[in-house]
Amino acid sequence: MMHQTHYISEPISASKSLSILLVVVGLFSSLLVAGSTIAAELPQNDQEIHLGVASCASGVCHGSVRPKSGSAVLQNEYVTWSRHDRHRIAYQTLLTPESARIATNLGLKNAHEASLCLDCHADNVAVEQQGEKFLLSDGVGCEACHGGAGDYISEHADAATDRQHNIDAGLYPADQAADRAKLCLSCHLGTADKFASHDIMGAGHPRLAFELDTFGILQPAHYLVDEDYRAEKWYGDSLVTWVIGQTRSTEQTLSLIETRLDSGGLFPELALFDCHTCHHPMSEPRWLANRTGLPPGSVRLNDANFVMLFALAQVAAPSLEMTLREQMTALHQAVARRQPLADLLASIRQNIAIIERDAVSQAGPTMPLRLLRAIAVAGSEDQFADYVAAEQATMAIDMLLNAASLRDEYRTWLDRLYADVSDEDAYNPDELLATMVEFNRLLSVR
Ligand code: HEC
Ligand code: HEC
Ligand code: HEC
Ligand code: HEC
Structure with a gap:
């Protein structure tokens, strides 16, 4: 079963109006890319008491x-x-017939206790670590993203409490783009400890x-980047968030290759490979040997993510x-x-860190158009023939057109792009x- 992700079919105007909430134009003087702060422990690994959503x-x-x-x-x-966030129903999802089928296929008693x-x-x-009001059935609740509140709940709402104090007491710095990437990717890509392996996919x-x-942007916004938000927290616009998202996803993919490639079985961990290299009809061979240098x-x-990084390197760190x-x-x-x-892997990581640093420091009004040009050239040279690359390109182009104030002008073309990637199973690289x-x-x- 190849699942169609929702954002691809999301009406453009809906996501655009939401993005306005988050797009903050300006200088990135307060920018703190992770690396300059001590990496925070993910909420799932913290030592705090998790009080439960009812406590918030x-x-x-x-x-x-x-x-x-x-x-x-x-x-x-x-x-x-x-009411609106799918994280709320993440646990309920484990009670559905779809999850029951997955659990049975994996030989689990059920999904909601696994x-x-x-x-x-x-x-x-x-x-x-579970407080009195804690309920697993709350799914991905507040503390799954903001850290166990046991130590910070009493003081964090006090205007006199500074942010660092809260962070020291267990509040996860979800504002920092790099920490946020690490947080989201821990579930949306996987880590050495938890991973949607090919067994689970199969x-x-x-x-x-x-x-x-x-x-x-798709996560229903429960915060506003306004004056006092900016006074206290890191904030960046869509471009910088995208840059850090790309570099950190690549970094995380490299870590997964390092830790999860050996599945202990006959085959390596197949979920690290492009699903469509294996799962596509035999009548449509897809010759991509040249790009990867593989036979x-x-x-x-x-x-x-690597494919988007090439465009980013071209613009921000051409050498x-x-x-x-x-x-x-x-690789x-x-x-x-x-x-x-x-x-x-070590030398790739070094280069990615340089690209991130250079891209973030150069991010400004001319960068979106320059990136769009680089991505357009790559696409016209057939570098997005794999569905996963086309999907990342689509999300990047949508964000960049918006950042360059060109979205209305290119709307007809953008609709055509969305149509091309709307159905993973019917995807046609030509x-x-x-x-x-x-x-x-x-x-x-x-
Ligand atoms: C603890 C794990 C976890 C973390 C952390 C997490 N997510 Fe999720 N997310 C999920 C799960 C599981 C779902 C699917 C819920 C369902 O439909 O049952 C989901 C769904 C979503 C969706 C809806 C996707 C769709 O197809 O409609 C969005 C958007 C999303 N997450 C964004 C984020 C962002 C942004 C972050 C980081 C700030 C994040 N998530 C952090 C587990 C997580
Ligand atoms: C999937 C992850 C996720 C979940 C679940 C989540 N949040 Fe957030 N929340 C974020 C992110 C990302 C931000 C923006 C960065 C930041 O301010 O830390 C944020 C920001 C906030 C802010 C800061 C607003 C401001 O102006 O400073 C508050 C307050 C907040 N969330 C409360 C909650 C509460 C209460 C819940 C549960 C009902 C919740 N969050 C659930 C990810 C999440
Ligand atoms: C590495 C984290 C991870 C693991 C492990 C994981 N999931 Fe998920 N699951 C997700 C995320 C993230 C989504 C949402 C995907 C999206 O919409 O982008 C999801 C989506 C789903 C969906 C589709 C929900 C919908 O509304 O369409 C089902 C069903 C599901 N998971 C069941 C399971 C079951 C059963 C297991 C255990 C065998 C499991 N998941 C293990 C992260 C995970
Ligand atoms: C190296 C080749 C390869 C890659 C890469 C690969 N798979 Fe598979 N997959 C297989 C084989 C072989 C089977 C077992 C035969 C079958 O059921 O079609 C299978 C089975 C499956 C099944 C069960 C099909 C069924 O009919 O029961 C699903 C679903 C699946 N894979 C999804 C994925 C996803 C999602 C990815 C990418 C994250 C992926 N696969 C990557 C080779 C691969």
Whole structure:
């Protein structure tokens, strides 16, 4: 079963109006890319007591029905989450016939008691860390993202308490784009500890796809980036969020290759590879040997994020683009030949860190159009023939057109792009290629 992700069919105007909430134009003087702060422990691994959503939900705290004026936060976070956010139903999903089928296929008693599933579909902390009002059935609740509140609940609403104090008391710094990426990716891509492996996929789990900025916009907004938010927290616009999302996803993919490639069985962990290299009709061979440098018939790594990184390198750190391309080809080959990866991964990581640093420091009004041009050229050279690459390109282009204030002008073309990727099973790389050639033409005459 190949699952169609929802954002692809999301009407453009809906996501656009939401994005306005989050798009903050300005300088990134307050920018703190992770690396400059000590990496925070993920909420699922913290040592705090997780009090449960009910502890956050009272009417005077985060459970107001309407946003409150005169408050530093909206205070209706609970209502937004409980009525509109899919994280609210993540546990309920484990009770559906679809999950029962997955569980049966995996030989589990059921899905809703299996750590394998709860680790991503709930705030699955140890029993000793569960407070009185804690309920697993709350799914991905407040503390699954904001950290166990046992130590910060009493003081965090006090205006005199500074942010660092809260963070020291267990509040997860979800505002920092790099920490946020780490948080979201822990469930939306996987870690060494929890991963939607090919066993789970084969049992019927949908394929996972993620992009930090797009998914941040799709998650119903329960916070506003306003004056006092900016005074206290890190904030960046969609472009910077996307950049950090791309670099951190790649980094996380490399870690998964490092820790999860050896499945202990006859085959490596297949979920690290592009699903469609194996799962496609035999009547449509897809020759992508040149890009990866692998012989025909090879299984390719899922390199969706790598492809966007090439465009980013071209624009922000041009001297690294070729090196990065060569390194990625070497990675495809080393994985295929089961060669040692440690040195190669280390030097790729170094280059990604440079690209991130340079891209973030150069991010500004001209960058979206320059990135769009780089992506258009890559697409018109057939570099997005794999569905996962086309999917990442679509999310990037949508964000960049918006950032360059070109979305209305390119609306007809953008609808065509969305149509090309709307159905994963009917995806036709030739149609996408024609769409990208047209895009490149449109951009080259402006
Ligand atoms: C503890 C695991 C976990 C974390 C952390 C997490 N998510 Fe999720 N997310 C899920 C699960 C599970 C679902 C699917 C819920 C369902 O439908 O049952 C989901 C669904 C979503 C959806 C809806 C997707 C769709 O297809 O409609 C969006 C958007 C989303 N997450 C964004 C985010 C963002 C942004 C972050 C980081 C700020 C994040 N998530 C952090 C587990 C997590
Ligand atoms: C690595 C984290 C992870 C693990 C492990 C995991 N899931 Fe999920 N699951 C997700 C995310 C994230 C989504 C949402 C995908 C999206 O819409 O983008 C999801 C979606 C689903 C969906 C589709 C929900 C919908 O509304 O369409 C089902 C069903 C599901 N998971 C069941 C399970 C079961 C059963 C298990 C255990 C065998 C499991 N999951 C393990 C992260 C995970
Ligand atoms: C899937 C992850 C996720 C879940 C679940 C979640 N949040 Fe958030 N929340 C975020 C992110 C990301 C931000 C923006 C970054 C930040 O301010 O930390 C945020 C911001 C906030 C803010 C800050 C607003 C401001 O102006 O400073 C509050 C308050 C908040 N969330 C409360 C809640 C409450 C209460 C719940 C549960 C009902 C909840 N959140 C559930 C991810 C999540
Ligand atoms: C190296 C090749 C390969 C890759 C890559 C691969 N698979 Fe598979 N997959 C297989 C094989 C072989 C089977 C078992 C035969 C079958 O059921 O079709 C299978 C079975 C499945 C099944 C069960 C099909 C059924 O009819 O019961 C699903 C669903 C699935 N894979 C999804 C995925 C997803 C999602 C990905 C990407 C994350 C992926 N696969 C990546 C080779 C692959």
